[in-house]
Amino acid sequence: MNFLAKLRKIQRKNESLLCIGLDTEMSKIPEFLFKWEDPQYEYNRRIIDATKDLVCAYKLNTAFYESVGEHGWYTIHHTLARIPEEIVTIGDGKRGDIANSSERYAHVFCSDYEFSGTTVNPYMGKDSVDPFIRRRDQCAFVLAVTSNRGARDFQYLSVKGKPLYEHVVAAAKKWNTRKNIGLVVGATRPAELRRVRSLAREMPLLIPGIGAQKGDLESAVRFGCDRRGELAIINIGRSILFASSGEDFADRARDKAIYYRNLMNTYRDKYFSN
Amino acid sequence: MNFLAKLRKIQRKNESLLCIGLDTEMSKIPEFLFKWEDPQYEYNRRIIDATKDLVCAYKLNTAFYESVGEHGWYTIHHTLARIPEEIVTIGDGKRGDIANSSERYAHVFCSDYEFSGTTVNPYMGKDSVDPFIRRRDQCAFVLAVTSNRGARDFQYLSVKGKPLYEHVVAAAKKWNTRKNIGLVVGATRPAELRRVRSLAREMPLLIPGIGAQKGDLESAVRFGCDRRGELAIINIGRSILFASSGEDFADRARDKAIYYRNLMNTYRDKYFSN
Numbered sequence: 001m002n003f004l005a006k007l008r009k010i011q012r013k014n015e016s017l018l019c020i021g022l023d024t025e026m027s028k029i030p031e032f033l034f035k036w037e038d039p040q041y042e043y044n045r046r047i048i049d050a051t052k053d054l055v056c057a058y059k060l061n062t063a064f065y066e067s068v069g070e071h072g073w074y075t076i077h078h079t080l081a082r083i084p085e086e087i088v089t090i091g092d093g094k095r096g097d098i099a100n101s102s103e104r105y106a107h108v109f110c111s112d113y114e115f116s117g118t119t120v121n122p123y124m125g126k127d128s129v130d131p132f133i134r135r136r137d138q139c140a141f142v143l144a145v146t147s148n149r150g151a152r153d154f155q156y157l158s159v160k161g162k163p164l165y166e167h168v169v170a171a172a173k174k175w176n177t178r179k180n181i182g183l184v185v186g187a188t189r190p191a192e193l194r195r196v197r198s199l200a201r202e203m204p205l206l207i208p209g210i211g212a213q214k215g216d217l218e219s220a221v222r223f224g225c226d227r228r229g230e231l232a233i234i235n236i237g238r239s240i241l242f243a244s245s246g247e248d249f250a251d252r253a254r255d256k257a258i259y260y261r262n263l264m265n266t267y268r269d270k271y272f273s274n
Numbered sequence: 275m276n277f278l279a280k281l282r283k284i285q286r287k288n289e290s291l292l293c294i295g296l297d298t299e300m301s302k303i304p305e306f307l308f309k310w311e312d313p314q315y316e317y318n319r320r321i322i323d324a325t326k327d328l329v330c331a332y333k334l335n336t337a338f339y340e341s342v343g344e345h346g347w348y349t350i351h352h353t354l355a356r357i358p359e360e361i362v363t364i365g366d367g368k369r370g371d372i373a374n375s376s377e378r379y380a381h382v383f384c385s386d387y388e389f390s391g392t393t394v395n396p397y398m399g400k401d402s403v404d405p406f407i408r409r410r411d412q413c414a415f416v417l418a419v420t421s422n423r424g425a426r427d428f429q430y431l432s433v434k435g436k437p438l439y440e441h442v443v444a445a446a447k448k449w450n451t452r453k454n455i456g457l458v459v460g461a462t463r464p465a466e467l468r469r470v471r472s473l474a475r476e477m478p479l480l481i482p483g484i485g486a487q488k489g490d491l492e493s494a495v496r497f498g499c500d501r502r503g504e505l506a507i508i509n510i511g512r513s514i515l516f517a518s519s520g521e522d523f524a525d526r527a528r529d530k531a532i533y534y535r536n537l538m539n540t541y542r543d544k545y546f547s548n
Contacts, residue, residue: 063378125424150399
């Protein structure tokens with residue numbers, strides 16, 4: 001199944017635009033899980049089991065796994081194995097290198113681990129992205145407008161009267177011959193999100209920045225969705241993942257996931273009622 | 275010792291601008307090494323032992339280690355342990371993320387593995403680079419003009435009459451309050467290399483693209499060095515690393531390393547004689 005079809009299917013089945021960011025910092029894992037061999041996996045497992053009927057995707061930022069030591073990639077492997085096949089998985093590594101090396105990264109993310117989506121950095125251009133879009137069932141999300149403060153440093157520089165990120169969007173559209181490229185736009189940038197959606201009407205948009213980063217959820221839904229009220233993948237990390245620091249963390253994560261999923265659907269009803 | 279002092283010291287001691295890229299592809303490792311537990315490490319060990327008096331740096335592209343499986347980071351760890359303290363080590367991961375996540379990557383590259391240099395992607399701006407430049411003895415090489423074809427897609431776009439990469443150089447200079455930022459400029463771009471050196475007279479430049487990528491070595495030396503004929507780190511990967519596919523690979527790598535080191539010094543004498 002191609003990526004867009006898979007995404008629409010799970011968004012309909014679970015009635016959800018919610019992506020949970022499994023950015024599982026070791027320092028935030030409660031004490032009692034340390035009797036398990038891999039507490040990080042055990043944490044993820046419980047979050048997944050408690051929320052898998054509520055999400056369209058899970059996103060794993062590789063930084064949080066590489067930083068625990070050499071076994072971090074095992075944890076990624078086991079975590080992915082726990083996620084039902086029908087749910088989109090995004091390997092958030094923001095990689096990008098010369099073709100020869102990008103090929104190796106793509107091998108990791110797309111072949112070894114079989115993430116259904118990856119994030120890639122556009123600075124090095126087309127040949128750095130190409131290896132990530134070989135398979136139609138896998139999507140590369142190209143960074144367009146990021147949610148952090150540093151986004152202002154280069155992404156808004158004016159090139160021929162338009163901000164750099166619009167040139168990234170235009171290039172991504174041109175490269176998108178297999179219909180498996182998406183874009184990353186921060187929820188902290190509602191005006192830019194609106195603009196990007198108007199330029200890329202049929203691309204999936206990965207939208208981080210809700211919760212800890214204080215992005216605007218209503219705008220994320222309103223401007224992030226396609227005309228059918230789909231294809232926005234709205235990521236929420238810490239405020240679901242670490243909703244509680246106690247033994248009830250998975251239940252509290254579920255409560256929060258329900259809250260956010262429903263709130264997104266309220267906004268969907270408001271702007272995309274048929 | 276701060277990074278620049280360390281770099282100058284080893285460049286003088288070994289009379290070398292040469293950086294060997296340990297991009298050790300599994301498929302190119304000769305058969306007989308597979309009786310060792312970690313053939314990739316064993317390959318690196320022999321290359322290091324055969325060339326360590328000839329280089330100023332070794333660069334490890336993490337793509338080639340992540341792609342061998344979960345133990346790839348162990349191989350990086352063991353390889354780094356084999357490199358003499360006085361030689362610069364560069365973790366070529368081209369990472370870059372929001373501050374929270376970049377912090378985790380920097381932890382891996384700068385604290386856990388203690389690379390003396392890292393490569394970082396500028397697209398996400400200052401807060402994505404900051405975690406990599408906390409320590410004065412460690413340098414972050416910001417991608418400016420890359421050696422691949424895709425460099426043309428965005429890096430040359432004109433912003434206020436100047437190519438984007440010049441804005442990256444200007445920003446890197448502004449961020450360089452600890453004197454530990456460098457730039458990556460491909461040897462396939464001699465005119466741009468000259469321009470970048472004229473803009474950043476005291477920054478170390480990491481220059482990939484010689485050998486397999488057919489960059490111009492004479493220009494790399496001539497335009498890459500500072501006025502003292504130093505601070506260019508000229509990376510050569512495959513054409514040294516895989517100089518032979520037989521049991522003599524380390525000896526042949528040494529021959530090639532001598533050849534390139536000496537050729538660089540010939541050009542240094544030509545353009546920087548005192």
